[in-house]
Amino acid sequence: ITSFDDIVDLVNKYLSADAQESLVSGARSGLYSFLEGSNEFCDAECISKTSEYFKDLFTATHDAETCPTIESYCGGCQNNADSFISANADSVPCCTQTAMDSIIGSLQSLIEEYGDLLSKIESAVKDTVTEADVSVAGYEALKAAAMEQAGCLGDTYDELADGDCA
Numbered sequence: 805i806t807s808f809d810d811i812v813d814l815v816n817k818y819l820s821a822d823a824q825e826s827l828v829s830g831a832r833s834g835l836y837s838f839l840e841g842s843n844e845f846c847d848a849e850c851i852s853k854t855s856e857y858f859k860d861l862f863t864a865t866h867d868a869e870t871c872p873t874i875e876s877y878c879g880g881c882q883n884n885a886d887s888f889i890s891a892n893a894d895s896v897p898c899c900t901q902t903a904m905d906s907i908i909g910s911l912q913s914l915i916e917e918y919g920d921l922l923s924k925i926e927s928a929v930k931d932t933v934t935e936a937d938v939s940v941a942g943y944e945a946l947k948a949a950a951m952e953q954a955g956c957l958g959d960t961y962d963e964l965a966d967g968d969c970a
Contacts, residue, residue: 818924830917834910841906850899857896864888878956889963898969908961 815824845851865871865888870880915922933943 814925814928817928818921827918837906837910841903845899845903848899850897850903853897854900854903857900860892861885861888877953882956882960885960886963889960889967894968895970896964896967901965901969904961905965908965 815827819827865874865881865885867880867884871884874881930940930943934940
């Protein structure tokens with residue numbers, strides 16, 4: 805997949821016209837929901853509260869020895885972030901928590917709704933990877949590493965979501 809046209813071709817190949825209409829309708833509905841939530845976020849004056857919380861979280865996460873870069877979140881970076889969250893339990897702004905819950909809920913809905921399509925597209929990506937002389941094993945290793953990192957981020961989100969908001 806190297807262009808927008810490649811994406812369009814994949815959608816046309818794997819989705820019927822009705823399914824495409826449903827996808828567009830869902831995207832439109834999601835956009836309106838996002839805009840409404842964004843307005844509520846701004847009206848609650850949550851931007852500065854959220855940026856201050858995450859500035860503190862990111863500062864606590866970074867450490868020259870245990871988390872010099874975020875390239876590998878699992879391990880030191882995750883431990884640092886989780887320690888900050890535990891030490892500052894119940895301090896995440898409620899408006900921030902609401903926004904994060906909405907984003908995670910939307911992502912989970914997309915995965916549930918379009919998981920089969922994503923599997924089909926993944927198959928096409930594997931074909932492209934093979935055509936580009938990249939081994940499927942290499943692709944699978946990258947995928948496994950990405951899934952591991954996503955799992956660690958998910959665990960940190962759960963840690964954050966488990967607390968009461970302020």
